[in-house]
Amino acid sequence: MLGSRWLVDSATTIAKALGVSDLLIGLTIVSLGTSLPELATSIMASIRGERDIAVGNVLGSNIFNILAVLGMAGMLTPSGVAVSEAAIQFNIPVAIAVSFACLPIFSSGNRIDRWEGFLFTFYYVAYTVYLILDAMNHESLPIYNTVMLGFVIPLTIITLVTVAVQQKKARQR
Template sequence: MTWILLLAGFALLVAGAEYLVRGAASLAMDFGISPLVVGLTVVAFGTSSPELAVSVFSSLKGQAGLALGNVVGSNICNVLVILGLSALVAPLVVSRQVVRLEVPIMIGVSFLLVGMALDGSLARWEGMLLFLGAIVYTGWTVRRSLRENKQKPAEDEVDNAIVPSSRPMQIVQIVGGLALLGLGSRWLVQGAVTIAQHFGVSDLVIGLTVVAIGTSLPELATSVLASIRGQRDIAVGNVVGSNIFNILVVLGLTAAVVPGGVPVPRSALTFDLPVMLAVAVACLPIFLTGHRIARREGALFFAYYGIYAAFLIMTAMEHEAKPLFVQAVLIFVVPLTLVTLGISLWRHFRVVPYGKD
């Protein structure tokens, strides 16, 4: 029965992503809102709804580690796995708006979350402040898009396979897609958590791995399908927007509604939150160099998630090879990454002088 839930959940996620991408793209064309902004708002919030449901429910049930691990793990998975796989399917062109506005906002809210968590918890007033930030961000993004589209026609790519449909059909596609995504995530996570708990894994590790990957499958399905269909702005905007919404909406609402807020384990402060922050910061130079995510960069992202997942598994199993593994990463992987990013930035600014990009 557990495996049936897993397979059925995955099938519903794929179907829900298909409906959501079609409905959101068609709605954007009708209202004059760019597909990028739809990806950053409507699609991002919709695909973050499983994280919201899981985090609030688990916190009310006393599994706060699961709630925090879900958001932190999902943000890491969104960049490394989803953008990685989407870029492997087709190299992604990154909008200048994403590089100059949305990625810095994602980095900023990530720093804000880490700062709020330093005292060992997210208080209710901090959750309310985060949620207020989500309202301000959404309103500002949509208003800016409408104002810019009045000044000049939208230049975003529109997939010819997405045919404009009637307003009732758009609503049905979006609501139906979100419903399928929510139900599919619930079934998949329910089955996955049952398997993980069978092996005695902690709530935080389950949240960082099984639940994070499960609730990120809507983003994965949506971004990969959008990439295949040519809606690359939705593919990138969905990931960046989802990371912003995960922090501002999911953790914000969770901390606001749960009595006592959300406690932050020391292990999350010393490792998982810094990794989430590093992944967010790493997006900026990669997005900046050529305003695209090449297949090699997608492969690099995906490989990094494999390293992160291996560390979590070794930690959960208390494997004796963990110290050697960490030493190898520090000696080889980290310096190689810094050198690669440095060379990419040097080449970029050598070819494109600052201020002329």
């Protein structure tokens, strides 16, 4: 609890000193820092062959964060939790899109293969780079958007089609 408090306070101080939005700091540094225990738990559980713990840890943590953490914060804060326009316009739709894109991958052979793990990690890095470029109002952001849309959307479609074909073949066996 104290470590989380220190992380949030320090990240907010850094954000204000650098003129970076609290949303960006929350979406990057704070989320990464508070997710490291889940990362370690899921990796160790996977290595030990405890797949339900590896997956349940991540899914349970995300469900808890969205429902309980935001719910309690809204319930206990007199004015409620304000949601920024940036979160509504970009980050929440990205979270929903990621959830839908993951459904076929999660159900294909009931495993996340190595190449899918690389793909997920690439998407996270690409998303984080976007957040940083956007926060800096960087001149390369339009080019990055074009490249990402020209690469990420087709890659996602190819991945989903590949997974669907694999599922169909597996059912026919």
